[in-house]
Each structure stands twice: as structure tokens, then as C-alpha cells.
Amino acid sequence: xxxxxxxxxxxxxxxxxxxxxxxxxxxxxxxxxxxxxxxxxxxxxxxxxxxxxxxxxxxxxxxxxxxxxxxxxxxxxxxxxxxxxxxxxxxxxxxxxxxxxxxxxxxxxxxxxxxxxxxxxxxxxxxxxxxxxxxxxxxxxxxxxxxxxxxxxxxxxxxxxxxxx
Numbered sequence: 001x002x003x004x005x006x007x008x009x010x011x012x013x014x015x016x017x018x019x020x021x022x023x024x025x026x027x028x029x030x031x032x033x034x035x036x037x038x039x040x041x042x043x044x045x046x047x048x049x050x051x052x053x054x055x056x057x058x059x060x061x062x063x064x065x066x067x068x069x070x071x072x073x074x075x076x077x078x079x080x081x082x083x084x085x086x087x088x089x090x091x092x093x094x095x096x097x098x099x100x101x102x103x104x105x106x107x108x109x110x111x112x113x114x115x116x117x118x119x120x121x122x123x124x125x126x127x128x129x130x131x132x133x134x135x136x137x138x139x140x141x142x143x144x145x146x147x148x149x150x151x152x153x154x155x156x157x158x159x160x161x162x163x164x165x
Contacts, residue, residue: 007071009061010079014041022049029055062087066098077108081124092139105164110157
């Protein structure tokens with residue numbers, strides 16, 4: 001495998017951990033705010049693969065304090081909508097410092113066409129590409145690659161990946 005260690009924020013029961021990260025990295029740490037999801041991961045991922053899940057953190061992204069220079073990749077999927085701009089910037093700054101040389105923060109999330117959209121039910125904030133890029137810049141992150149997910153239903157938000165350093 002190409003990498004040593006990945007951290008996955010918003011890991012849930014481990015779909016991306018099982019389907020992508022454990023196929024690429026020797027070790028993966030999972031982070032989610034729901035202990036029930038983390039507890040279900042062993043069964044979903046399977047005993048053999050789960051041995052390479054080196055840690056599970058039940059904590060929010062805004063509170064997680066990773067060790068410096070620990071990760072090759074930090075994968076954050078469909079959870080930034082729950083962070084304020086200030087918490088998002090501070091998280092990116094901490095996570096950038098937690099990357100090994102040549103490492104990446106990968107963010108996959110919904111993106112609006114313009115402006116932000118607040119969900120009245122859960123207070124989540126879906127931001128525009130422009131707003132996300134402003135936050136990345138404030139955190140000192142460089143966008144190394146960005147890509148729109150293809151073959152997604154048109155009635156849903158556009159989904160975009162960003163690889164940051």
C-alpha cells in the first residue's frame with residue numbers, strides 16, 4: 001500500500017474505511033461523534049480488515065486534536081456542514097499540522113451553486129465552492145486538486161472533492 005496512516009472524520013460505520021482507505025493504507029483511524037456507529041464498524045468492516053483500524057475517536061471534528069505529522073491522508077466526508085466557519089478554519093489549521101510531508105486533507109461534501117444554505121432542522125450549513133475556497137485560504141491550505149463527483153442525481157446538491165495541503 002502507498003500510505004501508512006489515514007484518519008477519517010465522519011467515519012460512521014466504516015463504508016469508506018472498508019471500501020477505500022483500508023485498500024490504500026496500512027492503518028486507518030476512525031473519527032465520529034456517534035459511539036454507536038463506531039461500535040458497529042467492526043461487524044461492517046469484518047474482523048480481518050478491522051485489525052488495521054488502529055484507533056477510533058468518538059469526538060467532533062472541532063474538538064479533535066491530532067498529533068503533529070501523524071497522517072498521510074485525513075479524509076473528511078459529509079460532516080463540514082456541521083462546523084461554523086471559525087471551527088472549520090481552526091480544524092483545517094490543526095489537521096494541516098497533523099499531515100506528514102506530502103500528505104493531503106481530502107474533503108468530500110455537498111456544494112451549493114452560490115451562497116450558503118442553512119437547514120432549519122439540524123442547522124447544518126451547505127456552502128458554495130467560493131465560500132469553501134475562502135475558508136481553505138484562511139486556513140493556509142493550498143488546493144492541489146478539485147473534482148466534481150460524476151453521475152449524481154441533478155436534483156441533489158453538487159458533490160465535490162478537494163485535495164488540500
